[in-house]
Amino acid sequence: MTGAAEGRLMAGTPALIRSFDRPVRLLLVNQLTINTGFYMLMPYLAGHLSGTLALPAALVGLILGVRNLSQQGLFLVGGTLADRLGCKPVIVAGCGVRAVAFLMLGVAGSVPALVAASALTGFAGALFNPAVRAYLAREAGERKVEAFAAFNAFGQLGILIGPLVGLLLNGVTFTLVCLTAGVMFAALTVAQVRALPPGTGAGPAGPAGPGVPGAAGAPGTAAGGRAGWREVAADRSLLRFSLAMAGSYALNFQIYLGLPLEVRRVTAGEFGVTLVFVVSGIMTVIGQARVTAWAGRRWGPSRAIVRGLVLMGLAFVPLAVAAPLTATATAPPPAAAQVLLLLPVLGAAVLLSLATMIIYPFEMTTVVALGPEHSVGTRYGLYSTLAGLGVAAGNLLSGWALDLGRSVGLPSLPWLGLAAVGAGCAAAVRALDRSGRLAERPAASPEAASPEAASPEAASLEAASPEGTSPDPPSPGVASPGPPSPGTTPPDATPDAAPAAPGRHPPGPPARASGARLRDAAAGRGRAGRWPGGRRRHAR
Incomplete structure (x- = not known):
């Protein structure tokens, strides 16, 4: 952990929150709202089912179990959809589905309708939980530890607030609890449609901008x-x-x-x-x-x-x-x-x-x-x-x-x-x-397996580049993808490349950012200055 990161953390949670950009702050508010709405309703659902609706304990257990099963069993589906479609649409869909599910719980009177609402509640969590974490991890970049620290604090604040709000509303009627929680999730859905960017993090295709495949909230290129x-x-x-x-x-x-x-x-x-x-x-x-x-x-x-x-x-x-x-x-x-x-x-x-x-x-x-x-x-x-x-x-x-x-x-x-x-x-x-x-x-990309990545043209571009340089602009501050081969000059030994000695590898470019390393893989370069097949890259 860097000194700057430690300083931001030691300044406390409010100062840490202010140090993030808008997408991360919105995701923190997202987590606060999700936990507040969920814990506003769920602690009182069993009492509503067994008391107001007079359902037997077995049916109460079934309805609550369906929610847990649909959420835990479908987390993998939600995470895969986030990788395939992008995090933002999956987050938005999950919040929208939960808004509908909570509204259904407030008005449902039959067991089939309650089971369906409970299943939708769990499915919504399976959608947005992995997607929110993936978006946060990509958007935070090198500040993942700080981001997840703030994320946990906001989640716990929601767990603290939710039951207290639910207790007050449940004193009136459980339907009011459901309607309030449903409206909260509906408002959160609209806010994220309008304010949550497609993503600006570096994805599998390299440095990405808003809407670019592989960005934090944009569609990815995963298998x-x-x-x-x-x-x-x-x-x-x-x-x-x-x-x-x-x-x-x-x-x-x-x-x-x-x-x-x-x-x-x-x-x-x-x-x-x-x-x-x-x-x-x-x-x-x-x-x-x-x-x-x-x-x-x-x-x-x-x-x-x-x-x-x-x-x-x-x-x-x-x-x-x-x-x-x-x-x-x-x-x-x-x-x-x-x-x-x-x-x-x-x-x-x-x-x-x-x-x-x-x-x-x-x-x-x-x-x-x-x-x-x-x-x-x-x-x-x-x-x-x-x-x-x-x-x-x-x-x-x-x-x-x-x-x-x-x-x-x-x-x-x-x-x-x-x-x-x-x-x-x-x-x-x-x-x-x-x-x-x-x-x-080390960073990897599915691009490396594409026909373009292995094309002779890509290799010839590297071979024709000046000694000790690369077609990619250098980005200092990130470690080299691997150690040098025995008897070679470390690629990142110095920021300014010197001429290569006869019979030795030419010094490599300065340390690369992850996007540059991904393009190296796409161009077919092996680790430590080797071409595929084990041949060494000699100075020309």
Whole structure:
């Protein structure tokens, strides 16, 4: 992390937001609105279904499960569409679909209509979640860590605001909650159609401008459908990293499952649940930028992820220690006793939130770094799908462990198991890092396989170029795509090329930006001054 980036992060979240350009700021507002609208409605949906509509518990579970299944199961489709069609149209479509879905939930009275609305709600999330992250990663450029730190802070602010607004509106009627959330998403859809640029980032075709294929929000050139999925599924580094991190999502989800259950067990009330969410949200909103700066300066990306996972596992140790010492409450205890009983739960919430603040920006940046830019959306889709499976499996196993611990008289059992999961995830990511599988990949482009890229004319242009130069204008500041061959002059040894010694490689041009490297690949140049087939490029 550069000194400038660290300075922006240490200045705090408001200053960090002001440092971004308009597209990134709009994406941050997008995330705030999405989470506010979602958490305004979803916590109260089960009560509406079972109370107002008097549906049996099985149907309530079915309707809620359909939403989760349609979202987690279709993340890969949404990410692929973002790569193929461009991020902006997929984001807009997702917000529009969710507006319709929320309005349907407000007026639907039959089970088929409720199931359809729930499925649309999940499908909308599967569309815009990978697309927003891919757009943000491309638009932020070298500032991905900073962008995702701000993104997480805005998302947590929405999680904090949404339930409070929903509580006020639900006091009137649940239909008002749905109508308000639907109108919010409709307004967000219109705002993004009008204000979100097609994208100005560098895509797979090189430096791109607005509307150019490969730009941040513009249509890309990724392999479509099954070919794109095969490319991502064959990426073992991405798959291993995704599986190693899946457990962390199960741990983080305990804020919504294990901690509320423990609060109700020891206090027989709901006040502590609200307190857990408030503490978690405020911590992230206030501290995310500075925590990211500190972790980046002290550890760097991979080590920050590993240490964050260790901390995430340690978050459950206070609960494991306190569980045998606390009895199950049958009535709310006095206020002073409640404070003492809630300390282990609040301690776990604080450590979980801090661990997530450490991990998230570097985790999202790592997903981008593990493959070519033209498949960013597809990779986020696959990553989110595996994370969703991790949450589902974790909820099942942690719920089973909670029941088992109570039945056999070992209340610490589930918390010790969750701590072990954190340690296991940390060990897995550490092993990937030590093996070099988390190293950033060199830029690549599907153009390299095109007929034009391999044409003799492209090679002749390079051969005819002056010694030590390239047809592409140099862009200093980005590393060379690979190390030089033994016995050759490093291509980026000096900013000003000197004449080549007889029988040696000519010095290469200054370090190139990613777009120039992509054009090198399109022109057929191999690494370290070699032509395809292994022949060395000699001075002419």
